[in-house]
Amino acid sequence: MLTHTRSDFPDDFLFGAATSSYQIEGHAQGGAGQTHWDDFAATPGNVIGAANGDIACDHLNRWPEDLDLLRDGNFDVYRFSTSWARVIPDGTGAVNAEGLDFYDKLVDGLLERGLKPAVTLYHWELPSPLADAGGWRNREIADHFARFTEVVMSRIGDRVWSAAPINEPWCVGFMSHFLGNHAPGLRDIRATARAMHHVCLAHGRSIEVMRGLGVKNLGAVCNFEYATPADSSPEAHKAATLYDGYYNRFFIGAFMNRRYPDDVLEGLGPHMPKNWQDDMDLIGQPLDWMGLNYYTRKIISPSGGPWPSHEAVEGSLPKTQLGWEIFPEGLHSFLKRVHDGYTRGLPLYVTENGMAWNDTLSGGEVKDAKRVAYIDAHISQVKRAVDEGIPVKGYFTWSLLDNYEWNEGYAPRFGIVHVDYSTQARTPKASYLALQEALRR
Secondary structure (H helix, E strand, O other), X not given: OOOOOHHHOOOOOEEXXXXXXXXXXXXXXXXXXXXXXXXXXXXXXXXXXXXXXXXXXXXXXXXXXXXXXXXXXXXXXXXXXXXXXXXXXXXXXXXXXXXXXXXXXXXXXXXXXOOXXXXXXXXXXXXXXXXXXXXXXXXXXXHHHHHXXXXXXXXXXXXXXXXXXXXXXXXXXXXXHHHOOOOOOOOOHHHHHHHHHHHHHHHHHHHXXXXXXXXXXXXXXXXXXXXXXXXXXXXXXXXXXXXXXXXXXXXXXXXXXXXXXXXXXXXXXXXXXXXXXXXXXXXXXXXXXXXXXEEEEEEEEEOOOXXXXXXXXXXXOOEOOOOOEOOOHHHHHHHHHHHHHHHOOOOEEEEEOOOOEOOXXXXXXXXXXXXXXXXXXXXXXXXXXHHOOOOEEEEXXXXXXXXXXXXXXXXXXXXXXXXXXXXXXXXXXXXHHHHHHHOOO
16 A cells, blocks of 8 residues: 555646657567667677567557556556657668558557547667667767658647657766766766767757647656765765766756756866757757656765766665665755756656565465555655645656666566566566555545
C-alpha cells in the first residue's frame, strides 16, 4: 500500500509511467536502421552479457497488451519515446513508413484507452550514419534532428498531450562523451563540450519546428542528481558544487536562463565550438513545462586530478540493485530549486523516478516491497512540494516494464511489470498493484 492516493493531490495532478523506444521495442524489427547503441553493444566489454536491444520486450508487437496495462493500472499518461533510426533509418534519408505507422498506431491506441500520449523524440539511439559523421560533435546534427522532429510531429503532433525533444541531455552529452559509459563511448573533453552544446542546439531547433507546426505543450526533460560533499572541507564543497554544475545546472541553465554556468565553462570553455554564444537565444526559447528525472544522490570528494578533479565515494544510505543511494529528500529539493531558480511558475513534472532491484517471479507473483517503499517515499516528497505551493502537476514512474538497461544489459529490473525475456510474458508486480489501488478513481 502507498501512503497517498489520488485524492490527496489536486484534481488536475497526473500520474503516469514511462519507457523508451530502444529499451523495449525490439530494434531488429520493423525496418529500423542501425544505431550507435547497436555498434556499442557489439563491442566486447561495453555491455554486460553483450546484450542489445534487438528484441528487448518485443513492444513493437505487444504494444496493445502494454497499453492495456497502463489503462488497467489507472494511469493518466504514458511517456514514451520515438526512435530516430526507426523513422529515418539513415538519420537523414528516406522515411521508413512502417516505423512512422507504428507511432501513429501507438498514439491512437493510447487515446482509445483514455490515456494522454507524452512523447519524447530522442532517447539515445542515434542512427549509425550520423555517428559516422561525428554524431553530437557535429553541429549539423541540430538540423538533422529538426528534420526528424518535423517528420514525426507532422504525423502525430496533432494528437499528443505533450512533447519534449531530448531525454536527459546530460547522459547524451557528458556520460557518453566524457565518462564513456554509454554510446558512442568516448572519453574526450573536446567531444564532450561540443556534444553538450549541440544537444542544446538540437533542443532549440526541435522546439522551433514544433512551434511552427502548432504542436502544444512543449517542454524539456533533464535529469538531476543530488550532490553532497564528502566532508566539510572547502575542497570537497568546491568539488560537489562543480559536479552540481555540469550535471544539474548546465542544461536547465541554458534552456531557462540562456546561459551556461561559469564554473563549468572554466573546464569546458576552451573546448566549446566557435561562436557558441550566438546560439543561446535559440536554445532558450520559452517552454510550457519542465520535466525532472530523479533517482539518487552522489557523495563527492576532491581527487586532485585534472578537471573536474573529483570522484564519487560510497555513501551510507540504503542502495538499489545498481548501488544508487536512496535519498527521497533530494527530489523535493530539486522541485523547489528548479521552481525558485529557473522555471518561476511553469508546471513541473517528475518525468522519471524509480529503482532497480533483482526481482524474482515466484508463484505467479513479484513481491517487490523495496520498490513499493521507494515509490511511496518519493511520492510523499512530491506531495510535500505540492503542499508548499510548488506547481508540480504530475509524477511518472520509471518504468512500466523491465527492459534493456543500456550498458547494464537485462539484469537490473526497473519495471513495475515483470518481463520474462524468454517468453515475453508480463506479470504486474506488487508495485503495479499498489499504484493501481492508489490511483483508483
